Amino acid sequence: MVLFDITLNDLFLLIGQLVIVFILFVIIVSGIASALIIYSFRTGHFLFPNFMLSIIIMLEGVVKAIFRLMQMDDSIVDHIAIQLKNRISARRFSDIPPDKQIIFFPQCLRAIDCPSKLSPEGIQCTNCGQCEIGDAKTKAEKAGYRVFIVPGSSFIKRMVMKYRPEGIIGVGCRFEVKSGLDMCSNIGVVGIGIELEKAGCVATELEWAEFYRVIDAKE
Ligand code: SF4
Incomplete structure (x- = not known):
């Protein structure tokens, strides 16, 4: 005992x-x-x-x-995770043709007086010239990308289910981009995240040069 x-x-x-x-x-x-x-x-x-x-x-x-x-600021951890995931995905991403990719813009990136209307395929930009989304969308679509302006969080999953992309370029605030990249990992899609330079609910800002660098890398 x-x-x-x-x-x-x-x-x-x-x-x-x-x-x-x-x-x-x-x-x-x-x-x-x-x-x-x-x-x-x-x-x-x-x-x-x-x-x-x-x-x-x-x-x-x-x-x-x-x-x-x-x-x-503990969101620095998320920022670095996004950068690291982007680096790891970069090679696979460059092998995916633009027509097998989707670009998602957040609606907060639009001008405050944006005249676009909501549709089942997201917010329909009329390229009014008040913000950069119009030109960026035109250029990206010309290169073959499918481009959406996201009206709400469930929209992304719906479009991914509908169009089954191999790659996604997601623009958004740090939290949204991190969640989006996690979703991409979970469903086996190559994701590239671009964080907004100034986040918020309206009139947010993006370093557009970075966005064009990402899509130009495909041309
Ligand atoms: S360019 Fe498009 S998204 Fe931007 S404000 Fe005009 S209609 Fe809205």
Whole structure:
């Protein structure tokens, strides 16, 4: 009986030690990843990208908690995850012809006085010239892309189900782009995300040069 108690105690002690080692391992690995994320964000150089992305995917909550602990904006983690996923997808993306791709613009990117009307295929731009979407849509459609202005969150899934694209270019705020890239991974579609330069509900802004860089890479 004494022998059994000792063995049981030893077992609990071992489990306790293993849990502590595991927690320390998670904290250290997340700390290293956080340092790499901050470095990447500040310099634009991505060191050990696969390591960073794996840790963000597996330990996103811990990494973001470290950012909050340091009183830093934890959405930086999402920003770097988007950049890393874009890099990883870039080669596969360049092999997909434009006519097998869909571009989604958010409706908040339109001018405040946008005269477009809502249709079952999204918001129909009349290329009135008040915002850049008109020209960008024309150019992208000329290259073969299917382009939509998204009126609401369920619209994207509906269009993806309908047109079954092999690739998606999604423009949106950081949160939307991150969710969109997650959706692309889940359904096996190559996704490229472009974050808005200024997010919000209306009159948002996009660094259009970046958008044209992405679609010009196909020409
Ligand atoms: S260019 Fe198109 S999206 Fe932009 S404001 Fe005019 S109609 Fe609306």
